[in-house]
Amino acid sequence: MANIKSAKKRVLVIETKTARNKAIKSRVKTYVKKVDAAVAAGDKAAAQVALRDAISELNKAASKGVYHKNTVARKVSRLSLAVNKLA
Secondary structure, three states, X not given: OOOOHHHHHHHHHHHHHHHHHHHHHHHHHXXXXXXXXXXXXXXXXXXXXXXXXXXXXXXXXXHOOOOOHHHHHHHHHHHHHHHHOOO
C-alpha cells in the first residue's frame, strides 16, 4: 500500500472504477450471449429483440467510457450481420 495520502486515495478510486467497469462489461457480455444463443437456435424474432437490447447496452457502455466507440461499432456490426443472415 502507498504511503502518500493522495496515492492511497487513487488506489481506492481505481478499485471503485474497476468494479464498475467489470460490472458493465459483464452485463454487455450477457446480452451478447443472448443474441448468439438466439442466432444458434435459428430464432430470428428472438434474435432481433436480443440484438436491440444488446445494442442499447453496448452504446451505454461506450457512453460511459468502458468501451471505445469503434469497438462498440465493430461488435454491433458483427451481431447485426449474424442476425441478418438468419432466413
